Amino acid sequence: METKATIRTAATPEHAAPEAEPAERLPMSTDAVVVLDFGSQYSQLIARRVREASVYCELLPHDATWSDVAPLRPRGVILSGGPASVYEPGAPQLPAWVLESDLPVLGICYGMQLLAHALGGAVEPAAEREYGPATIEVFEPHPIFAGLPERLDVWMSHGDRIARLPEGFAPLARSGNSPYAAMARGNLIGLQFHPEVAHTPLGRVILRNFLYDVCGCAGNWTAESFIESSIAAIRERVGNDRVLLALSGGVDSSVAAALIHRAIGDQLTPVFVDTGLLREGEPETIKEVFGRHFKMPLVAIDAGERFLARLRGVLDPEEKRRIIGDEFVRVFEAAAVEHGPFRFLAQGTLYPDVIESATAVSKAAAKIKTHHNVGGLPADLRFELLEPLRFLFKDEVRTIGRLLGLPEEIVQRQPFPGPGLAVRIIGEVTPEAVTTVRRADAIVRQEVEAAGLSAELWQFFAVLLPVRTTGVMGDYRTYAQVCAIRAVTSEDAMTADWARVPHELLARISNRIVNEVPGINRVVYDVTSKPPATIEWE
Ligand SMILES: Nc1ncnc2c1ncn2[C@@H]1O[C@H](COP(=O)(O)OP(=O)(O)OP(=O)(O)O)[C@@H](O)[C@H]1O
Ligand SMILES: O=c1[nH]c(=O)c2[nH+]cn([C@@H]3O[C@H](COP(=O)(O)O)[C@@H](O)[C@H]3O)c2[nH]1
Ligand SMILES: NC(=O)CC[C@H](N)C(=O)O
Ligand SMILES: [Mg+2]
Numbered sequence: 180m181e182t183k184a185t186i187r188t189a190a191t192p193e194h195a196a197p198e199a200e201p202a203e204r205l206p207m208s209t210d211a212v213v214v215l216d217f218g219s220q221y222s223q224l225i226a227r228r229v230r231e232a233s234v235y236c237e238l239l240p241h242d243a244t245w246s247d248v249a250p251l252r253p254r255g256v257i258l259s260g261g262p263a264s265v266y267e268p269g270a271p272q273l274p275a276w277v278l279e280s281d282l283p284v285l286g287i288c289y290g291m292q293l294l295a296h297a298l299g300g301a302v303e304p305a306a307e308r309e310y311g312p313a314t315i316e317v318f319e320p321h322p323i324f325a326g327l328p329e330r331l332d333v334w335m336s337h338g339d340r341i342a343r344l345p346e347g348f349a350p351l352a353r354s355g356n357s358p359y360a361a362m363a364r365g366n367l368i369g370l371q372f373h374p375e376v377a378h379t380p381l382g383r384v385i386l387r388n389f390l391y392d393v394c395g396c397a398g399n400w401t402a403e404s405f406i407e408s409s410i411a412a413i414r415e416r417v418g419n420d421r422v423l424l425a426l427s428g429g430v431d432s433s434v435a436a437a438l439i440h441r442a443i444g445d446q447l448t449p450v451f452v453d454t455g456l457l458r459e460g461e462p463e464t465i466k467e468v469f470g471r472h473f474k475m476p477l478v479a480i481d482a483g484e485r486f487l488a489r490l491r492g493v494l495d496p497e498e499k500r501r502i503i504g505d506e507f508v509r510v511f512e513a514a515a516v517e518h519g520p521f522r523f524l525a526q527g528t529l530y531p532d533v534i535e536s537a538t539a540v541s542k543a544a545a546k547i548k549t550h551h552n553v554g555g556l557p558a559d560l561r562f563e564l565l566e567p568l569r570f571l572f573k574d575e576v577r578t579i580g581r582l583l584g585l586p587e588e589i590v591q592r593q594p595f596p597g598p599g600l601a602v603r604i605i606g607e608v609t610p611e612a613v614t615t616v617r618r619a620d621a622i623v624r625q626e627v628e629a630a631g632l633s634a635e636l637w638q639f640f641a642v643l644l645p646v647r648t649t650g651v652m653g654d655y656r657t658y659a660q661v662c663a664i665r666a667v668t669s670e671d672a673m674t675a676d677w678a679r680v681p682h683e684l685l686a687r688i689s690n691r692i693v694n695e696v697p698g699i700n701r702v703v704y705d706v707t708s709k710p711p712a713t714i715e716w717e
Contacts, residue, residue, distance in 0.1 A: 209404065210396040211235040213253045215243065217261030217271050217289050220710070223534060223673050225259055225287070225375045227572055228383060233398035234390045237570065238534070245276035255283040255366075255394035258290025260373065264339050265289070265296040266303070273297040283366035283393045285323075288337055291362065291369030298345035298367075305340040309356040312378060317352040321363050322392040323370075323385060324351065333360075333372035333379045340371070366393050402578045406438065409567045413442035420522035422565055423511055424449045425552070426477070427597060428465030431527030431568060433589045434580040438567055439525055440475060441583065448521070449475055450514050452507060455483025456599030456613065459621040472586060478518055482510045490601060490608040496717030497549055499608070503598045504555020512561065524562035526552050528569050529576060531672055547713065551597040572671050593638050594672065602717040606645035611698070616643040618696045619662050626688045627666070627680075636678050637669035641692070642705075642716045650700035652693075659700035662692055666704075667714055675709040 229236040263270040286294040351361035374382030426449040532550040619641035650657040669675035689702040
C-alpha cells in the first residue's frame with residue numbers, strides 16, 4: 180500500500196509524484212474495480228462511493244494501459260463523465276482493453292456516450308441541454324436497477340445525447356429530455372445521469388447493484404483488511420531497515436505512525452518539525468499528546484529560523500509551498516545524520532493530496548496546488564518514500580486510526596496543512612505577520628470551541644490579508660490590516676461549503692481580534708464554497 184522503492188536521482192523529473200506499484204496496494208483476495216477518469220468534477224466522488232460500498236477501487240487516467248490496470252485484477256470498469264464531446268477531434272477515447280477484457284463496464288454520462296460512440300451508436304449535441312434534477316422512468320428490467328422504483332430522481336449534467344443506440348443495446352430508462360437515459364447490452368451499461376452525486380438519492384443503490392450483482396464483487400474492502408494487509412506489506416518492504424516518520428501530530432501522520440509502528444516497532448523514529456509556522460501552543464501540545472498515547476521516542480526539531488529565512492521576500496503561493504516542501508526534506512536529512520541512517524521517509528500522505536497536487540492520477544484533471552508533501556518534494560530526495568495511506572480518503576484514515584486504538588483527541592483533530600501559517604499569510608511571511616495571524620487564529624479556535632461547534636466544522640481559521648483599511652479606535656484614525664475568517668464544512672476536503680456559523684459567534688471573534696491583535700482593524704468572513712474557491716487561501 181505504499182509507493183514503490185524508488186531512489187530519486189537527478190534524472191527523475193523535477194517534482195514528479197512518485198509512481199506507486201499497484202501490486203503492493205492490496206492483498207490477493209480483495210476485489211477491485213477501476214475508475215477511468217475522463218475529467219469529470221465527480222471522478223473522485225465515484226471512487227469514494229465505491230469504497231463506501233466496501234469495494235476497493237482506484238482512479239486512473241483515461242488513457243491507462245492494460246499493464247497499468249492488470250495488477251489490480253479488476254472485476255469491472257467505471258468510465259467517469261467528462262467535459263469533452265466524444266465526436267470532437269482530440270476527445271479522449273475508450274482504451275481498447277476495456278472492451279477486449281470482457282469486464283463489466285459502467286459508463287456514466289461521457290462514459291456512456293463513449294461506449295455508444297465506440298460501439299457504432301451515434302452521439303450528437305442535444306437541442307436542449309439538461310443540467311440539474313430530472314426524473315427518469317425505468318421501463319426495462321436490468322440488474323442495475325434491481326430493487327428500485329420505476330420513477331427515480333436523478334442528477335443530469337450534459338449537453339450531448341445519444342441519438343442512436345449501438346447494435347444490441349436496449350434502452351432501459353428515459354427522461355423528459357433523454358430518450359436514452361440508460362442503456363445496456365449484458366454487462367455493458369450506460370447511464371446518462373450521475374449516480375455518484377448526492378442529488379441522485381438512490382444512486383448508491385445503483386452503484387452497489389453494479390459492484391455486487393453485475394461485477395460479482397464480495398465487498399471485502401474493509402478497514403480491518405486494510406490494516407492487516409498494509410502491516411504485511413510494510414514489513415516485507417522495510418525488512419530490517421529503519422524508517423524516519425515525518426510526524427506533524429495531525430490525523431494522517433499519527434495514524435501512519437501507529438500503523439507503521441505496529442508493523443516494525445522500534446525500527447520507526449518519528450520526527451516532529453517545529454517550522455515556526457505552527458499554531459499557538461502546537462509544539463507543546465503535540466509533544467504532550469504524543470507522549471501520552473504512543474510508546475515511541477519522539478525527535479522534536481526546532482527549525483523555525485531556517486524556514487522563515489528561506490521564505491523571506493517570497494510572495495508567490497506555489498513558490499512558498501515548494502520551498503517549504505524542500506526545507507522539510509533538508510531538516511529530515513539533517514535528522515538522519517544525527518539519528519539515522521534511515522532508508523525510508525514515511526509521511527501521512529492521503530489520496531486527495533496526491534490528486535490535487537499532481538497530474539499523476541489524472542491527466543485530464545488540472546493541478547490545483549502543490550501539497551508540500553507530494554509535488555513539493557525535491558527531485559534529489561535521498562529517502563525512499565513509505566506512504567501507507569496514499570490511497571485513502573480522510574474518513575477512511577479516521578476509521579483506521581480508531582481501530583488502531585488512537586484516541587478521539589487525535590483522530591478528530593482539525594486538519595492543519597504542512598505549510599502551516601505560511602499559506603494563511605497572503606504575501607510575504609515575516610515574523611511579525613506570523614505573530615499576528617497566530618494570535619488571530621488562537622482567538623478563532625477558542626471561540627469556536629467555546630461555542631461547541633468544533634466537531635461540526637471541518638476547519639476554522641484566520642487568514643491575514645496584505646490589505647490595509649481605515650478604521651477609528653478611541654477617536655484615533657487607524658490604518659491597519661484585514662483579517663479574514665474561514666470556517667468550512669466538508670466530508671473529505673475535496674469539496675467544502677462555508678459554514679453558516681451564528682452571527683453572535685462572528686461578532687465575538689471580530690471584537691476580540693480587533694481589540695486583542697495589534698495590526699488588525701477589520702475582520703471579514705469568507706462566504707465561498709469549494710469549488711470555486713479552495714479551503715486555504717493559497
Ligand atoms: N510539522 C511537521 N513535522 C513533521 N512532518 C510534518 C509536519 N507537517 C506535515 N508533516 C508531514 O506532511 C504530511 C502531510 O501533512 P498533512 O497536514 O496533510 O497531514 P497531517 O498533518 O498528518 O494530518 P492533518 O491533515 O490532519 O493535518 C504529514 O502527514 C507529515 O508526514
Ligand atoms: O499537508 C498539507 N499540505 C499542503 O500543502 C496543503 N495544502 C492544503 N492542505 C489541506 O488540504 C485540504 C484541502 O485544501 P485546499 O482546499 O486549500 O486545497 C485542507 O484541509 C487544507 O488545510 C494541505 N495539507
Ligand atoms: N457530465 C458529462 O459527462 C458531460 C458529457 C458531455 N461533455 C456532455 O456534455 O454531454
Ligand atoms: Mg497537518
